[in-house]
Amino acid sequence: MADCVVFHTQIASIMEVLANAAVANICKLVDDDYAVFRMEINQSQKENRSLRRKLLELKVARERAERTMRERVLAIRPSNVKISDRYRGTARGEGNLTGGHRSFVKPAAHKTWKDDQPITVDEGIGTSTQHVIMIESADAEAAGPGVKLERSEREEDPWHSRDTQTRAVVEPLVAIKDPPTIAPAPPRTRHRITEVSGTQNAVLKSETDTDTLTVTHRLLRTGSDPERLGKGPLRYPPAPGTDYLPVFNQSQRMVHSRGDGEMLDTAGDDPSCSYTTEMDPGNISLGLETHTDLSRGDWNRYSSSVYSEGCLDKKGEGLVVDEVTVKVEGDAPLTWNVDKTHLGEGYSQGRDFLDYRESLETNPNVKTHSPLHTVRDRESVSTSMGPSDSHDHVLFDQVLNSKGQRAKGRGGGATSGKEKRFLCMFCNKGFSCLQKVEIHQRVHTGEKPYSCTQCHMRFAEAGNLKRHQRVHTGEKPFGCTQCHMRFAQAGHLKRHQRVHTGEKSYS
DNA sequence: CTGGGGAGGGGGCCC
DNA sequence: TGGGCCCCCTCCCCA
Numbered sequence: 001m002a003d004c005v006v007f008h009t010q011i012a013s014i015m016e017v018l019a020n021a022a023v024a025n026i027c028k029l030v031d032d033d034y035a036v037f038r039m040e041i042n043q044s045q046k047e048n049r050s051l052r053r054k055l056l057e058l059k060v061a062r063e064r065a066e067r068t069m070r071e072r073v074l075a076i077r078p079s080n081v082k083i084s085d086r087y088r089g090t091a092r093g094e095g096n097l098t099g100g101h102r103s104f105v106k107p108a109a110h111k112t113w114k115d116d117q118p119i120t121v122d123e124g125i126g127t128s129t130q131h132v133i134m135i136e137s138a139d140a141e142a143a144g145p146g147v148k149l150e151r152s153e154r155e156e157d158p159w160h161s162r163d164t165q166t167r168a169v170v171e172p173l174v175a176i177k178d179p180p181t182i183a184p185a186p187p188r189t190r191h192r193i194t195e196v197s198g199t200q201n202a203v204l205k206s207e208t209d210t211d212t213l214t215v216t217h218r219l220l221r222t223g224s225d226p227e228r229l230g231k232g233p234l235r236y237p238p239a240p241g242t243d244y245l246p247v248f249n250q251s252q253r254m255v256h257s258r259g260d261g262e263m264l265d266t267a268g269d270d271p272s273c274s275y276t277t278e279m280d281p282g283n284i285s286l287g288l289e290t291h292t293d294l295s296r297g298d299w300n301r302y303s304s305s306v307y308s309e310g311c312l313d314k315k316g317e318g319l320v321v322d323e324v325t326v327k328v329e330g331d332a333p334l335t336w337n338v339d340k341t342h343l344g345e346g347y348s349q350g351r352d353f354l355d356y357r358e359s360l361e362t363n364p365n366v367k368t369h370s371p372l373h374t375v376r377d378r379e380s381v382s383t384s385m386g387p388s389d390s391h392d393h394v395l396f397d398q399v400l401n402s403k404g405q406r407a408k409g410r411g412g413g414a415t416s417g418k419e420k421r422f423l424c425m426f427c428n429k430g431f432s433c434l435q436k437v438e439i440h441q442r443v444h445t446g447e448k449p450y451s452c453t454q455c456h457m458r459f460a461e462a463g464n465l466k467r468h469q470r471v472h473t474g475e476k477p478f479g480c481t482q483c484h485m486r487f488a489q490a491g492h493l494k495r496h497q498r499v500h501t502g503e504k505s506y507s
Numbered sequence: 508c509t510g511g512g513g514a515g516g517g518g519g520c521c522c
Numbered sequence: 523t524g525g526g527c528c529c530c531c532t533c534c535c536c537a
Contacts (some may be wrong), residue, residue, distance in 0.1 A: 435526060436515080443514070457512085463529065464512065471511070485509090491532060492509070499508075510537085517531080522524105 420430025422437040426444035431437045439461055442448065448458035450465040454472045459465040467489060470476065476486035478493035482500045487493040 432516090433525065433527090435528090440515080459512080461514075463531090464514080466529085468512075488510080489512095490530090491534090492511090494532085496509080511535100512537105513533100513535080515532085515534105517529100519527100519529085521527085 420432055422431045422434050424437050424440055442460035448460045450459040450462050452468060457468055470488040476488045478487040478490050480493060480496055485496055
């Protein structure tokens, strides 16, 4: 019996030793694998940075070459070739602007475009890269209902005259990269592309009025108020009844609640923002594509005939676009892809947003060979990716057919009495004012700037955070007059009172 | 039935 | 006067 006990004791001790050894081995394996994995990640990141650096260098070199080439062309052929006029016929003939559809079509006769020729090179990831093309759309003459190609009546050089700053035209979105066959833009070209790339401090700026890139970016207007459109600075927002402004906006503000109702705005760089999720750079495309069917709410097919005059003057004339690629393939419609290389802090990956991305990536009509742009205003460029109060990324457009903007969902999705000129670029839902869209778009982006300091909860809206704080404070301001029950939410009280009234929730 | 949160709309205030 | 901002209300959904 004693031997048996000793035997069992020995067995137990052996088992324990074996178990400890096994655990140690497992831990060692895990640690080793983890170390290897980390090394691989670091190596990949290094390679990635290196490649991007090279890419940027190549781009700079190419721009220099283009500049040189353009100077040569200037010297050789000083005559003004009216590029826009070349496209005019095509735009007039093929640009379909009815029913919310618009098409940008490469001019068939134009041989100078190069396929797969990005304007900018993605320089995105990493610590701080911001690659921005700012399209300064000073030109915004009214197009009137349908497509008004006012240039057809203006035989002067379409590139001239700042006096047409607010004019919108509908013409193909063109990236002209082949200077030898294209006359350089006169000094007063209204469209400017500014690239901000590399680090936050690195700015590569190229303007068509000087050299480098020439972009015939046409503002599209569908309004019927040419008088307004033709005068003065860019208005924001446009006159009612004419414009619908798709808005892609990213606010990076972080607001923390201290539980006492006071909000702490941490401007988005608060490291305590645990929910902050970095979007996968370069993969999230905000596609702007032709042949939009707005009535279907198909956001990624939204027309690229972007931008109204709206908002442009709020912080400058320009729209700043991250990562723009204009690619022309055969006679395929010109495609703009939009990509948010960085949503910055304060974002989580909203399901809708991902769904959108997936749909975009699977959309054969959308060229995704280069991550594209985030449209933002000039100020955002100057402040790089730093937090901003709002309006960082705003895309404006007009939609001819407002009937296609019927908001879905509860209450129509937008203010019923007011015009819904501001469109969510994710779902085309219309809202009466910009802020509403910004808040709404958090549904898609997952952005939740309002965080509770007493728990992990974050909210997209301040009001919801405030309501949530009653959970911590125990405050229940809504008391039932017929019983002792108290509630933190007014709706709950209202619902509760059905118990007394006998009202049934469902018939 | 209650608690909690998501999200849209309305209205007031300010510029 | 209109737009932005903020707050609140409300409805809805889910656990």
